[in-house]
Amino acid sequence: xxxxxxxxxxxxxxxxxxxxxxxxxxxxxxxxxxxxxxxxxxxxxxxxxxxxxxxxxxxxxxxxxxxxxxxxxxxxxxxxxxxxxxxxxxxxxxxxxxxxxxxxxxxxxxxxxxxxxxxxxxxxxxxxxxxxxxxxxxxxxxxxxxxxxxxxxxxxxxxxxxxxxxxxxxxxxxxxxxxxxxxxxxxxxxxxxxxxxxxxxxxxxxxxxxxxxxxxxxxxxxxxxxxxxxxxxxxxxxxxxxxxxxxxxxxxxxxxxxxxxxxxxxxxxxxxxxxxxxxxxxxxxxxxxxxxxxxxxxxxxxxxxxxxxx
Amino acid sequence: xxxxxxxxxxxxxxxxxxxxxxxxxxxxxxxxxxxxxxxxxxxxxxxxxxxxxxxxxxxxxxxxxxxxxxxxxxxxxxxxxxxxxxxxxxxxxxxxxxxxxxxxxxxxxxxxxxxxxxxxxxxxxxxxxxxxxxxxxxxxxxxxxxxxxxxxxxxxxxxxxxxxxxxxxxxxxxxxxxxxxxxxxxxxxxxxxxxxxxxxxxxxxxxxxxxxxxxxxxxxxxxxxxxxxxxxxxxxxxxxxxxxxxxxx
Ligand SMILES: Cc1cc2nc3c(=O)[nH]c(=O)nc-3n(C[C@H](O)[C@H](O)[C@H](O)COP(=O)(O)OP(=O)(O)OC[C@H]3O[C@@H](n4cnc5c(N)ncnc54)[C@H](O)[C@@H]3O)c2cc1C
Ligand SMILES: Nc1ncnc2c1ncn2[C@@H]1O[C@H](COP(=O)(O)O)[C@@H](O)[C@H]1O
Numbered sequence: 029x030x031x032x033x034x035x036x037x038x039x040x041x042x043x044x045x046x047x048x049x050x051x052x053x054x055x056x057x058x059x060x061x062x063x064x065x066x067x068x069x070x071x072x073x074x075x076x077x078x079x080x081x082x083x084x085x086x087x088x089x090x091x092x093x094x095x096x097x098x099x100x101x102x103x104x105x106x107x108x109x110x111x112x113x114x115x116x117x118x119x120x121x122x123x124x125x126x127x128x129x130x131x132x133x134x135x136x137x138x139x140x141x142x143x144x145x146x147x148x149x150x151x152x153x154x155x156x157x158x159x160x161x162x163x164x165x166x167x168x169x170x171x172x173x174x175x176x177x178x179x180x181x182x183x184x185x186x187x188x189x190x191x192x193x194x195x196x197x198x199x200x201x202x203x204x205x206x207x208x209x210x211x212x213x214x215x216x217x218x219x220x221x222x223x224x225x226x227x228x229x230x231x232x233x234x235x236x237x238x239x240x241x242x243x244x245x246x247x248x249x250x251x252x253x254x255x256x257x258x259x260x261x262x263x264x265x266x267x268x269x270x271x272x273x274x275x276x277x278x279x280x281x282x283x284x285x286x287x288x289x290x291x292x293x294x295x296x297x298x299x300x301x302x303x304x305x306x307x308x309x310x311x312x313x314x315x316x317x318x319x320x321x322x323x324x325x326x327x328x329x330x331x332x333x334x335x336x337x338x
Numbered sequence: 339x340x341x342x343x344x345x346x347x348x349x350x351x352x353x354x355x356x357x358x359x360x361x362x363x364x365x366x367x368x369x370x371x372x373x374x375x376x377x378x379x380x381x382x383x384x385x386x387x388x389x390x391x392x393x394x395x396x397x398x399x400x401x402x403x404x405x406x407x408x409x410x411x412x413x414x415x416x417x418x419x420x421x422x423x424x425x426x427x428x429x430x431x432x433x434x435x436x437x438x439x440x441x442x443x444x445x446x447x448x449x450x451x452x453x454x455x456x457x458x459x460x461x462x463x464x465x466x467x468x469x470x471x472x473x474x475x476x477x478x479x480x481x482x483x484x485x486x487x488x489x490x491x492x493x494x495x496x497x498x499x500x501x502x503x504x505x506x507x508x509x510x511x512x513x514x515x516x517x518x519x520x521x522x523x524x525x526x527x528x529x530x531x532x533x534x535x536x537x538x539x540x541x542x543x544x545x546x547x548x549x550x551x552x553x554x555x556x557x558x559x560x561x562x563x564x565x566x567x568x569x570x571x572x573x574x575x576x577x578x579x580x581x582x583x584x585x586x587x
Contacts (some may be wrong), residue, residue: 097351098467126467136433232353315569321568
């Protein structure tokens with residue numbers, strides 16, 4: 029049976045996480061269709077048609093898909109589910125929001141945030157903040173699965189799938205979006221960045237993020253991340269949080285500054301290729317996972333580092 | 339207005355779990371158990387809504403083994419009015435929990451079900467959304483702010499790009515994120531008082547719910563360990579090593 033992947037997009041382009049999800053679908057094997065629900069989303073549909081490995085893009089274009097409410101999106105997916113053996117979506121805050129609703133309406137379990145595909149019915153996923161990895165077999169007729177982006181490489185964008193329009197489902201009118209405050213940044217997106225500079229409570233203030241970490245990120249072309257403590261303290265916005273309940277990242281280089289290394293933080297970054305830790309406490313647990321540790325006061329180390337990078 | 343808060347008994351967040359030597363499951367013998375941290379936040383929020391004169395009753399529910407009673411007592415010590423234990427020794431998966439909660443919702447007719455966003459053992463992040471789907475109710479997940487006025491909740495949600503605010507008519511399912519509030523510590527007098535609050539016990543069969551697991555755990559393993567690397571002397575040494583050894587900058 030074919031696999032349905034739900035595309036994440038902003039009506040004009042496809043979110044990178046969709047590309048990783050398509051790769052997970054290719055590991056299952058079978059024809060891959062992308063479903064895209066949006067409003068005036070022709071540009072996103074054209075981008076979806078270029079995703080390698082996809083044979084068909086199904087587009088539902090209607091005003092009530094503009095905000096992608098989970099109620100309307102789930103109803104549309106469920107109405108189109110019957111000819112598929114698998115339904116996949118990225119394990120982003122959007123996928124995590126509507127996919128369990130899809131699963132419940134289909135009366136099947138959801139397999140959350142898989143990190144590998146063993147076979148068409150068996151998947152691998154981290155549990156307990158990534159301290160344990162479980163291999164899970166599903167007995168349900170339709171497998172509803174969300175996919176951890178960092179665990180699968182991005183699909184190519186040289187495909188040419190057919191675009192078909194799909195009739196929109198009803199507008200359930202169950203929720204209304206009244207505002208979005210999106211963090212604007214010129215920097216790369218955290219989950220796709222090659223280098224990440226992350227600050228913790230040790231940074232002491234939003235001001236020092238601004239004065240010390242931002243220039244470092246700029247020099248390295250890096251994304252900025254943070255621990256929960258730094259976000260809770262209001263140093264940076266919530267979408268900077270890396271960890272069990274924040275973003276899962278796996279860059280080539282992760283520099284943790286003033287972060288102690290709680291398991292909930294490690295859950296989000298321990299798959300990074302190279303980890304650097306800068307911390308004044310030589311006993312901080314972050315040093316147990318760091319390839320390069322620098323014990324010192326970040327207020328002295330960071331200016332020196334900036335100077336070294338020239 | 340009645341608020342229902344589902345609370346899960348999980349391995350304490352400070353514990354680093356180990357897997358059993360036969361790789362069948364995690365080893366939970368003698369491990370400290372606590373209320374799921376997100377559920378503690380949900381209970382706190384519900385109690386604040388009651389203290390603010392918006393809610394009239396806060397009912398906490400836990401599904402699982404007999405010891406979930408302790409979790410319910412903890413929630414009542416924070417300020418919940420009564421508890422419901424859905425007792426079973428069967429391993430409960432989110433779909434089964436959602437069906438149990440649906441059965442309770444039909445009986446209790448709450449205006450708000452306030453779940454945690456995620457249980458920190460299975461890291462599933464499903465139950466609230468599933469319940470909303472089964473009830474055909476709106477959902478407002480990952481809440482960092484909840485304002486209830488009349489028959490509507492205005493919820494600020496933490497999303498990948500920042501924050502969004504949605505309005506949902508009640509009844510609805512909301513799920514609590516970390517920054518919704520900071521739960522209070524239960525005081526000794528409140529812990530004593532909680533012991534006398536009503537706690538009703540039922541079970542899946544009495545609620546007419548089949549909780550047979552749909553997912554089978556084939557095996558559990560520990561991920562490859564990262565080993566500690568080296569300490570560098572200073573910033574110059576670090577930059578040199580990143581350039582010539584790791585070749586990442
Ligand atoms: C359910 C749950 C989910 C969670 N999810 C997440 C999550 O997704 N992400 C996350 O990050 N956390 C999460 N946490 C929180 C986590 O447990 C830790 O509390 C948090 O990661 C600590 O952040 P921190 O390392 O910045 O702060 P701290 O633990 O306070 O560490 C600060 C560090 O800075 C160092 N420092 C201080 N001053 C200096 C200086 N001048 N120079 C150098 N070093 C200095 C200190 O030595 C210390 O090691 C979660 C917790 C719970 C209960
Ligand atoms: N066995 C349970 N008993 C009561 N509530 C639960 C149970 N399992 C999950 N929940 C609720 O559902 C939320 C999300 O859990 P999960 O979908 O397992 O990540 C939790 O934070 C609880 O509010």
